[in-house]
Amino acid sequence: MVDAVLFVIVATTAVAGALGVVMARNPVYSAMGLLATMFSLAVAYVVHLAHFVAFVQVIVYAGAVMTLFLFVIMLIGVDRSEDTSESLPAQRLLVILLTGLIAGIAGILFFAVGFEWVGPDPASLSPSGTIEALSTELFAGWLLPVLSTALLLTISAVGALTLAYFRPTRRTP
Amino acid sequence: MIVTSGWYLTLAAVLFVIGAIGLLVRRNALIMFMAIELMLNAVNLTFVAAGHRIGTLDGQVAVFFVLVVAAAEVAVGLAIIVAVFRQRRTASVDELSDLRG
Numbered sequence: 001m002v003d004a005v006l007f008v009i010v011a012t013t014a015v016a017g018a019l020g021v022v023m024a025r026n027p028v029y030s031a032m033g034l035l036a037t038m039f040s041l042a043v044a045y046v047v048h049l050a051h052f053v054a055f056v057q058v059i060v061y062a063g064a065v066m067t068l069f070l071f072v073i074m075l076i077g078v079d080r081s082e083d084t085s086e087s088l089p090a091q092r093l094l095v096i097l098l099t100g101l102i103a104g105i106a107g108i109l110f111f112a113v114g115f116e117w118v119g120p121d122p123a124s125l126s127p128s129g130t131i132e133a134l135s136t137e138l139f140a141g142w143l144l145p146v147l148s149t150a151l152l153l154t155i156s157a158v159g160a161l162t163l164a165y166f167r168p169t170r171r172t173p
Numbered sequence: 174m175i176v177t178s179g180w181y182l183t184l185a186a187v188l189f190v191i192g193a194i195g196l197l198v199r200r201n202a203l204i205m206f207m208a209i210e211l212m213l214n215a216v217n218l219t220f221v222a223a224g225h226r227i228g229t230l231d232g233q234v235a236v237f238f239v240l241v242v243a244a245a246e247v248a249v250g251l252a253i254i255v256a257v258f259r260q261r262r263t264a265s266v267d268e269l270s271d272l273r274g
Contacts, residue, residue, distance in 0.1 A: 048222055068248070142234060163249070
């Protein structure tokens with residue numbers, strides 16, 4: 001019962017935040033909607049015993065990434081209203097068709113074909129994703145990918161600095 | 174009422190589709206970026222829910238890597254958006270249709 005109530009709260013917050021991202025006119029409202037979705041997903045991760053992932057979700061996504069987004073929104077300016085007219089013909093119609101197609105395929109798979117999980121339900125004895133358990137898993141089997149992520153983060157930080165630091169001379173229009 | 178993993182997988186699918194719609198409909202590069210983040214989050218939820226159901230930590234390992242790549246992507250992508258904005262005074266992707274800089 002508690003599970004169901006928690007799921008309803010998480011699902012409504014997440015979907016409302018997601019709709020806010022897509023529909024808000026002001027980019028700051030979009031960012032706030034994304035923040036709500038990320039926090040509710042962190043709750044969902046705790047439900048699935050993924051404690052470390054929930055921590056990282058709050059610290060990295062809700063903390064660092066969203067702060068970065070808000071900074072860039074501040075740099076670019078929020079007061080310019082987005083042009084809502086569509087320049088590509090039939091883009092809206094294609095979007096509706098595409099999402100209908102995806103939903104139709106998913107519905108057919110789910111209701112008509114159905115799928116079964118491999119093996120019995122071990123969710124009750126599923127391992128808890130504590131920092132210790134996850135780091136053992138990561139450093140035992142995924143050492144080289146973990147080190148590669150360090151390289152990737154360094155390269156991306158240097159790349160972002162380079163893009164931001166060297167400003168080209170403005171063209172005269 | 175028992176909450177199964179399928180409920181969370183369905184929630185993830187809904188979030189993913191909303192993100193995809195946002196990516197296709199909106200024109201502001203920042204909002205499109207946020208829609209991509211939404212889709213990444215939906216996939217992360219799928220990884221965690223499915224991994225929990227199967228009884229391994231592999232799903233959470235995958236989420237870890239997705240998170241790192243997403244952080245790197247955000248840093249570079251936002252730098253590109255700022256650089257383009259300084260050059261063109263716009264963040265709308267419709268106005269960035271020509272290839273010269």
